[in-house]
Amino acid sequence: MTNAQRRAALLASRKAEMDSSSNDSxxxxxxxxxxxxxxxxxxxxxxxxxxxxxxxxxxxxxxxxxxxxxxxxxxxxxxxxxxxxxxxxxxxxxxxxxxxxxxxxxxxxxxxxxxxxxxxxxxxxxxxDRVTKVHDLPDDMTALKKIRSAHHPDRNPAADQDLYQAVVEKLDRMRAQAQ
Incomplete structure (x- = not known):
């Protein structure tokens, strides 16, 4: 009996055992x-x-x-x-x-x-990663404007887009609270 025949017989016996012993999925x-x-x-x-x-x-x-x-x-x-x-x-x-x-x-x-x-x-x-540092922004309006201008996408091609967006959103929130 060759190894392939032994393997086929083993797999067939396992399949027969599984079919007879268990009916669940x-x-x-x-x-x-x-x-x-x-x-x-x-x-x-x-x-x-x-x-x-x-x-x-x-x-x-x-x-x-x-x-x-x-x-x-x-x-x-x-x-x-x-x-x-x-x-x-x-x-x-x-x-x-x-x-x-x-x-x-x-x-x-x-x-x-x-x-x-x-x-x-x-x-x-x-x-x-910048996502964890978004909440570390200062509460000072002038400091936020400096960060925004330093990371402006039009002026600085290597700007951090996420940081710029976070500063813009925080400035908008601060302006809304001041009114």
Whole structure:
């Protein structure tokens, strides 16, 4: 008997076992698999990607632009191996146990969305993203006008658009409160 014949016989016997033993839609996991998703079976990943990169020997280096996203993960049971997998369209990833919980690839799995959002806030603070600093604007009208003129898109091509927009919105709010 060749290896291919053995494999085909093994798969046929497994399929026959699964058809006879369970009639429900989800097959039962093998007792050897350690990962069992909770009843909601939704986990969350904090995803930080780089949009723009800088060239190593360029004169005008610009820092990379980061995008932040939360991915909802649904697990399925692989009937061949009996392990829970998440198929992202590129590769099968298996959850693995670490000291602080479960990981999918290099990213930590979060049971709740709040945990993933906290990790995103930490990544944004680490990267110095402007979104976390919008609320740090001064309450002085003249200081805000200086920031606005320094970051005006028409006068400065390397202006921070998010900061300029935040200053304009804060000036509008301050003018509305003064009236």
């Amino acid at each position: 989800k097959p039962a996991p093998k007792p050897g698999s350690a990962f069992h998703p909770h009843e909601a079976s939704a986990y969350y990943l904090a995803d930080v990607n780089t949009v723009g990169t800088f060239k190593m020997f360029a004169r005008d280096r610009t820092p990379p632009v980061y995008t932040y996203d939360i991915i909802t993960v649904h697990f399925e049971l692989n009937p061949d191996t009996g392990t829970w997998i998440w198929f992202d369209g590129k590769k099968n990833q298996f959850p693995r146990k670490t000291q602080d919980g479960w990981r999918l690839g290099s990213r930590k799995l979060h049971d709740t969305r709040e945990g993933a959002e906290a990790e995103l806030q930490h990544a944004m603070a680490k990267n110095g």
